[in-house]
Amino acid sequence: xxxxxxxxIPEEILKQTGKEVFQGSHHFDGAEVRxxxxxxKIRNDGGSKVLPSIHDxxxxxxxxxxxxxxxxxHFRNGDRVLNMVIEECHNMGIxxxxxAASSMGPQNDPIVPYLDDGTITNIRSSGVxxxxxxxxxxxxxxxxxxxxxxxxxxxxxxxxxxxxxxxFIGAPTADDYGNLGANGGRADxxxxxxxxxxxxxxxxxxxxxxxLVPFPNFPQQIKGIYxxxxxxxxxxxxxxxxxxxxxxxxTDQRKLLMAKYxxxxxxxxxxxxxxxxxxxxxxxxxxxxxxxxxxxxxxxxIHMALGIGGMAKPMCDLLNxxxxxxxxxxxxxxxxxxxxxxENPHHHFIMAGEYASPLxxxxxxxxxxxxxxxxxxxxxxxxxxxxxxxxxYITGAQGGHPDTACGAKCTIIIAPIMQGRIPTICxxxxxxxxxxxxxxxxxxxxxxxxxPKRQDLIEAMKDTDLPITTIEHLRDIxxxxxxxxxxxxxxxxxxxxxxxxxxxxMDVVRQxxxxxxxx
Amino acid sequence: MTCINPNKNRLRRSxxxxxxxxxxxxxxxxxxxxxxxxxxxxxAVAASAKDTARFSLYHALTTLDYxxxxxxxxxxxxxxxxxxxxxxxxxACGADTIRIPKTESxxxxxxxxxxxxxxxxxxxRPVGSTLLMAALESARGVMNCYEICKSSDRMIGVAxxxxxxxxxxxxxxxxxxxxxxxxxxxxxxxxxxxxxxxFDTVWTNLDDMEGFKKDVRTIKMMGFDGKSIINPRQIDIVxxxxxxxxxxxxxxEKVIREIDDKKAKGIGxxxxxxxxxxxxxxxxxxxxxxxxxxxGVYKGDL
Numbered sequence: 001x002x003x004x005x006x007x008x009i010p011e012e013i014l015k016q017t018g019k020e021v022f023q024g025s026h027h028f029d030g031a032e033v034r035x036x037x038x039x040x041k042i043r044n045d046g047g048s049k050v051l052p053s054i055h056d057x058x059x060x061x062x063x064x065x066x067x068x069x070x071x072x073x074h075f076r077n078g079d080r081v082l083n084m085v086i087e088e089c090h091n092m093g094i095x096x097x098x099x100a101a102s103s104m105g106p107q108n109d110p111i112v113p114y115l116d117d118g119t120i121t122n123i124r125s126s127g128v129x130x131x132x133x134x135x136x137x138x139x140x141x142x143x144x145x146x147x148x149x150x151x152x153x154x155x156x157x158x159x160x161x162x163x164x165x166x167x168f169i170g171a172p173t174a175d176d177y178g179n180l181g182a183n184g185g186r187a188d189x190x191x192x193x194x195x196x197x198x199x200x201x202x203x204x205x206x207x208x209x210x211x212l213v214p215f216p217n218f219p220q221q222i223k224g225i226y227x228x229x230x231x232x233x234x235x236x237x238x239x240x241x242x243x244x245x246x247x248x249x250x251t252d253q254r255k256l257l258m259a260k261y262x263x264x265x266x267x268x269x270x271x272x273x274x275x276x277x278x279x280x281x282x283x284x285x286x287x288x289x290x291x292x293x294x295x296x297x298x299x300x301x302i303h304m305a306l307g308i309g310g311m312a313k314p315m316c317d318l319l320n321x322x323x324x325x326x327x328x329x330x331x332x333x334x335x336x337x338x339x340x341x342x343e344n345p346h347h348h349f350i351m352a353g354e355y356a357s358p359l360x361x362x363x364x365x366x367x368x369x370x371x372x373x374x375x376x377x378x379x380x381x382x383x384x385x386x387x388x389x390x391x392x393y394i395t396g397a398q399g400g401h402p403d404t405a406c407g408a409k410c411t412i413i414i415a416p417i418m419q420g421r422i423p424t425i426c427x428x429x430x431x432x433x434x435x436x437x438x439x440x441x442x443x444x445x446x447x448x449x450x451x452p453k454r455q456d457l458i459e460a461m462k463d464t465d466l467p468i469t470t471i472e473h474l475r476d477i478x479x480x481x482x483x484x485x486x487x488x489x490x491x492x493x494x495x496x497x498x499x500x501x502x503x504x505x506m507d508v509v510r511q512x513x514x515x516x517x518x519x
Numbered sequence: 520m521t522c523i524n525p526n527k528n529r530l531r532r533s534x535x536x537x538x539x540x541x542x543x544x545x546x547x548x549x550x551x552x553x554x555x556x557x558x559x560x561x562x563a564v565a566a567s568a569k570d571t572a573r574f575s576l577y578h579a580l581t582t583l584d585y586x587x588x589x590x591x592x593x594x595x596x597x598x599x600x601x602x603x604x605x606x607x608x609x610x611a612c613g614a615d616t617i618r619i620p621k622t623e624s625x626x627x628x629x630x631x632x633x634x635x636x637x638x639x640x641x642x643x644r645p646v647g648s649t650l651l652m653a654a655l656e657s658a659r660g661v662m663n664c665y666e667i668c669k670s671s672d673r674m675i676g677v678a679x680x681x682x683x684x685x686x687x688x689x690x691x692x693x694x695x696x697x698x699x700x701x702x703x704x705x706x707x708x709x710x711x712x713x714x715x716x717x718f719d720t721v722w723t724n725l726d727d728m729e730g731f732k733k734d735v736r737t738i739k740m741m742g743f744d745g746k747s748i749i750n751p752r753q754i755d756i757v758x759x760x761x762x763x764x765x766x767x768x769x770x771x772e773k774v775i776r777e778i779d780d781k782k783a784k785g786i787g788x789x790x791x792x793x794x795x796x797x798x799x800x801x802x803x804x805x806x807x808x809x810x811x812x813x814x815g816v817y818k819g820d821l
Contacts, residue, residue: 251752253551253750253751253752254550256752257550257551257751445547445550446550465815480584481546481547481583
């Protein structure tokens, strides 16, 4: 069945998942949805929740085949929690598990063998970087990999579509009552935003920490009332890989060029006014455009009311300088951001649902004026792909991309028209992850394309010196240099699903086919 | 030999060096919008890679559209056995301009011109279409600047090469500009007398952008047409300094309009914005407008 972004979703997948096809970003606006809740085992003894090992926690939680275990990705490439737990499950002979993680990456490479041996048969994640992505694309997962946005994940949990049996929450600090903090431990991650829905909705909640602190642990981001057990281990994460260091200001001239186009565009847009709200990523071009924009804010004495999402040093610097009034933070990418959220009273922790869930009475993303995002591919319908590489392999994650794109008044994608010899601007994305209806502007090294549905923005840019062009023109330039690439060849088998924020199917990911030249 | 290239006097505020040995640099440097791109076959290219660089350059220039940027190629010196083949490559791939390194005399330019003409005939290019420029890298070269400027109708101008020149002068690049003062002054006078353009040497310290700005302002005040650069991040600064400001454009417009108007009324001297103006200001004002037009910032109707 063809969906709203023109993707043919196989009937058997609709049947197998019980899902509908994507019908537009605002299809369910105003719908009334009943949310599911979970079981609580009443406890009234006032005793310690500390257990000696992950093994004990698994036993106490009644681990058995076919369960769904959840994890967060705040320790990023330094995470040790997911691997430790899965390793123990494997040792106990548990099979047929579903991993429901907020994201996964190369830190999880060691569990690849557990796909083949049936320990893990289904994965739900924002996306999968590293060797697991490759393994899924090559068909090593028996079930499906369902990739959802950060907001979509909260929706799936809250609606009961994803039933988490045991949530494992890596916590930089914990007391024996289960009050969890994100700072003051040995592997600080700043915030525990993506673990919040798991704590609120899982059947059992197990905190894993390497820093057990005396009761009561304050400040706390996840409260002990939600936590069943606490396990202390030697190390929950490699701090050097959590905050991969403050991204050094880029000297890549192409990124700076795009950043300048982007900040000039923002500054010329009707949204650049006192009290605007903004979100950006931590790529070189995004950070550089934030810096250029800050110059313009100083020049014109304009202040940002609110910065949203993942945080790194440049945004914290602007907060300190007084150019930003408040930051609401869902993830920290460097130590400056970790320190800032712990110390600056205007830098706040928020939960994943507050940030981006479509199943709420409004989330922060809906208050965004401007969001700046990246892309692996953008097609001439303005559809964006951030998950599947042009070679057909799962290599990225949705993150908050579709959530912020849907919510923001002005969604800007920054991408060069080619990456290596691969055209980024193309006729059709390999996989659609963010629908073109939510993408307003594409900034490239060769010019800026504005979505024709945004005639107001086209009009607003008419008298600027910005290199405004059409998306088709950008594609033509890319193809004139790289040639028009042949479509990647896939097998018929569907290995993954790109779940839209509302739970419908945006696209499917098929198993890659070993490349062969035609005779 | 008459030059038939209509772009001889085009806008050349920035001329960016690129190593022709590196395909990643040849691919699309025009996105940064330097006025001229200078592909180097000389010092940047390893001795063992001279032919590779020629092949890469040939294919890049015959395949890619450089979108209005001038394509200049620096060939190897006349004291090598490489320059003649370089010229065949450059003419065959249709580059706009050849930069002759270490130029010391008019005869050297003439020797290049002879080979260029032969190559134009060999590869079926219009004779007189390839432009030339000379880099002056020695005291002798600077002393002979005027002769060099006048040596060929194809000459677009001369460029100072500060590194080698200061060595020859028994000094170094100091960052103050003192060591370059004489050569710069002499060259810009000679170039103007010969009616060609004059380009300044590179600034190599990319961490000292303030020093770079000061340097560019200095040569702009001296009368240079542009500067050689080594990195895209230098482009905006050069263009900003070499492009007429709004204020300058408005004043130039007023001067041109007032002179035209007063001439008709038989008035010779008058004031614009409190400044005394006469016919002597006419050409300068016209040049400001022409430069503004070439730089794409003029939106008026003069």
